[in-house]
Amino acid sequence: MAEFSTSVRENGDISIINLKGFLDAHTAPTLESNFTQLINDSKFKIVVNFENLAYISSAGLGVFMAYIESIRDNKGDIKLTNMSDKVFNIFDLLGFPLLYEIYKNEEEAIKKFSGS
Amino acid sequence: MVKISRNIVTTQLQLFFLVAFLLFIFKIFFGSSDYVYLRILLDLLISASIFFLLLALVRFENSRTTAPLSLIMNVGILSAIMFFIITFSDYLMPGIFDNINLKLKNPGLVYDIVSVFYVLVFIGFVSYFLLTLRHFFFLNQGRNVRIYFNTMMIFFILASLSGNFFQAENVSFLSSTFLIVSVLLMVFNSIRISWIAFLSKKEKIYLLLLSFVITTLFIVNISNSSGDNIHSQMINAFSPSLKQFNVIVMVYGSIYFLILFFTTLFHLPTAEAYDRKAQEVTSLQYFSKLITEVLDFNDLAETVTDIAQKLSGSKATWIIWKNGAKQNSLAAKNIGFVESDKVTKQILERISFENLTSTRTFNIKEKISENPASNSLAVVSVSPIKTRGDTQGILVAAKGSGQIFTQDDLNAMETFSDYASVAIENSRLLEESIEKERLEKELDVAREIQRKILPLQVPVYPNLQVASVFIPAFEVGGDYYDFFKITETKLGFVIADVSGKGISAAFIMAEVKGIFESLSKTIERPKEILIKANEILKEALDSKTFVSAAYGYFDLAEKKLVFSRAGHCPLFLLRGGDSKQIRPSGLGLGLSDTDYFEKTLEEYSIDLNENDTIVLYTDGVTEAKNELLEDFGDKLFLQALQSNINLTAEELSNTIIKEITVFSSGHEQYDDITLVIFKWQQ
Structure with missing residues (x-):
């Protein structure tokens, strides 16, 4: 099937995962390993950017x-940003x-983390 | 089989002992008579004893496979024993006989016993020598070999007997003639020694020494046997023919081993080259067999480097395998991974995987280790291992300083790496097809489960048309729909989609069916059923699995439709020329706890009008893709529904499916497609 890739960036104590391509049963393990890694590193403030998904x-x-x-449970959160209408509709x-x-964009999500 | 042949051996041995006993009786009664018929009878008995012993030994030999070298070793040991017996008989026997004469009343009988026993031992020796020589003779599988050997045997017997019986002047030439012919046949039969060609150099050296020693022993034994010592006297007194036969066999033996010695000597210089060729042939044979047998990739890699090491006479071998952007060292033989990685680095600095299309050599420039043992590697040959036409791996063979890769070595490595490529490709294809088959079997099971879970037919009512179409995806998508006759006038329905695919989705579908079937019997309100279903599934499912569902019922008496939606696709209501997407709030089942689920779940009620068309579907419909990867989508779906709104529910569902099929003809169906249509007609 189609390709899927992720990249992880740090912004202070917030980790930002960028998604690209098609996320389905076959490609899900890639994202799962990203989350596992972040949790192992005790990075619980996570923003997932859907712009290229x-x-x-x-x-x-x-x-x-x-x-x-x-x-x-570790006082963190996963906040989702930059969804296309189509992807948002599936979530919705x-x-x-x-x-x-x-959120509409990363800045809002990051601001929300810093605020709380 | 072993048992049977052992029995035969026993029978032959019994016959031998019987004849031996007869010999003994004969000696007691007749002693060494000069009467010619008695001499003939004696020689017949001796011949019979040799014959039966030979037969027994042949059977025994055939029942096990013996390497020529160990047989030669046996001959060597026996001839040495023979040498000692003959030599010591001169010193010991007179003493023994003196003792016998002094102490016993009947020395003649004991003398006979001792001489028969002594003769039988020598019959044993001669039989074994003859048998071994016969064995070597038949190692050459030429035509007519049997005739050559048997002719020789006949002349042996003639030469032995004639010496005894034709002693008169006028016929003594016969005996000499037979003897000369025998010797000529011996030489003729001894020059066929091709079997030594298959021995390794080490074995040839060993054979050279052995054949030299044996030849010497045989010649010494012959001269001892023909001389005027006790041994010679004893045998001669027993039967001159036997003595003659004994000497003839020994002559045959000495000729054979002498020729063997020289042949081996001349083979020695080419032995090493022959060894290498033989090694190549066996390795390639072994490997072509391997191609069809070894399935596991790692086993295969180990075997490849193992054979490559022998084939090229290298110090160390390993495989560089491309693994994405990285390279791994695999199956390293006689070298540590640290050292092999260093050499690998040097190789890859000079050539890339893509540019390596045939075998070539490099000198190792940099030191690879502080350890002098592994530092002595100086030159490597590299051969490509190709799968799917690309160089996927490199077979490396490394030699020490002072060694070189000859053109022969490189040719062998080139051929060998081709074989290795085929084998590795085979194992990869096989692994893929096994995996594919396993997956297909699993999906067959999943589809079977799904087929049994879904309703066979739609319920029939006078004023409510019901139609459903389900098209499974290759990978079972986890779609489920069902109808429940709650009362005569109430029809419950559910449509659901399990997240995930394949057999696990199919099992969850079965669970979901059980939940809705039982809940629909006890609870009426859709909202309450979904709350209960969520409660059960939140417990039952793992955290990343969930189920989208919509549950509702038609009240035919009250002309009403009541339903709730738990994360499922919206319901379409087509009324008159209008269409309406009805999407009450509700979370997917298994996503949240009961409180939150209940708080966010709405229930929706519709009063039915004439010709109202209600459409339920799963996302397989709207996410069906064309070749440009565009979705069929809500818009096309609605258009298709509206433009065919006058059809019956059955016709409408078929038409929609046809449109979806046409739309997505350029793209594989990725998810299950479920479409359920109700049409209210009073």
């Missing part, structure tokens, strides 16, 4: 559910906006 499947959504609990259908903070 073309598609997300239900298995892709599952990745966020898998880690949110342990991250929030499942009710994810009720579970996650979704």
Whole structure:
């Protein structure tokens, strides 16, 4: 199937994961290993930037559910930004906006982390 | 089989002992008579004893496989023993006989026993020598070999007997003639010694020494046997023919081993080259067999370097394997990974994987280790290992200073790396196809589960048309829909999509079916059913798995539709010329705890009008893609529905599916497609 890649940047104590391509059952392990690594490094403030994400499947959504609990237990959070309408619609259908903070851009998410 | 042949051996041995006993009886009664018929009878008995012993030994030999060298060693030991017996018989026997004469009343009987026993031992020696020589003779699988050998044997017997029976002047030439012919046949039969060509250099040196010693022993034994010593006298007194036969066999032996000695001597200079060629041939044979047998990649790599090391006569071998952007050293033989990595670095500085298309050599420039043992590597040959047409690995063989890679070495490595490529490609393809087959089997099971879970037919009502279409994806997508007859006038329905794919999704589908089937029997309100379902699934599913679902029911008496949506695609209501996406709030099942789920879940109710069309679907419909990877999408979906709104529910669902199929004909169906359509007609 299609390609998927991630990159992780640091912004102070906040980690920013950029997603690119197609996130589905086959490519989900890449993102899972990013989250595992961040949690192992005790980096619990995470922003995920969806700007270059073309598609997300239900298995892709599952990745966020898998880690949110342990991250929030450690007073951290996963905040989602820069979603295209299409991707947002998929999140929205499942009710994810009720579970996650979704922002227009990274700055808002980072500001939210610094504020709280 | 072993048991049977052992029995035969036993029978032959019994016959031998019987004849030996007869010999003994004969000696007691007739002693050494000069009467000619008795002499013939005696020689017949001796011949019979040799014959049966030979047969027994042949069977015994055939029942096990013995290397020629160990047989020669046996001959050497026996001839040495023979030498000692003959030599010491001169010193010991007179003493023994004197003792016998002094102490015993009947010395003749004991003398006979001792001489028969002594003769039998020599019959044993001669039989074994003859047998071994016969064995070597038959190692040359030429035509007519049997005739040559048997002819020789006949002349042996003739020469032995004639010496005894044709002693008169006028016929003594016969005996000499037979003897000369025998010797000629011996020489003729001894020059076929091609079997030594297959020995290694080490074995040839060993053989050279052995054959020299044996030849010497044989010649010494012959001269001892023909001389005027006790041994010679004893045998001669027993039977002159036997003595003659004994000498003839020994002559045959000495001729054979002498020729063997010289042949081996002349083979020695080329032995090393022959060794190498033989090694190449066996390695390549071994490897071509390997191609069809070894499946595991790591085992294969180990074998490749192992054979390459022998083939090229190198000190160390290893494989450089391209692993994404990195290179690994694999299956290093006789070199540590640290050292091999250093050499690898030097190699890759000078040539890239892409540029290496055939075997070539490099000198190692930099020191690779402080350890002088591994530092002595001076030159490497590198050969490409190709899979899918690209150089995926490099087979490295390293030699020490002072050694070189000859053109032969390089040719061998070139051929060998081709074999290695084929083998590695095979193992990779096989691994892929096994994995694919496993996956397909698993998906077959998943599709079977799904097929059994989904309803076989739609319920039929006079005023509500129900139609459903389900198209499974190759990888089971986890779609599920079902209908429940709650009462005569109430029809429950559910549509759901499990996150994930394949067999795990299929199992969760089965669980979801069980949950909705039982809840729909006890609870009426869609919202309460979904709350309960969420509670169960939150416990049952792992944190990254969830289920989107919509549950509702038609109240045919009240002309009402009530439903709730848990993260599922919206419901379409087509009424008159209008269409409406109905999307009450609600989280997917298994995502959040009961309180939050309940708080965010809405229930929606519709009063049904004539010709109202209600459409439920899964995201497989709207996310069906064309070759440009564009989605079928809500817009096209709605258009298709609206322009065919006058069709029955059945026709409408078929038409929509057809449109989706046409739209996505250039792209593989990635997710299950489920479409359920209700049409209200009073």
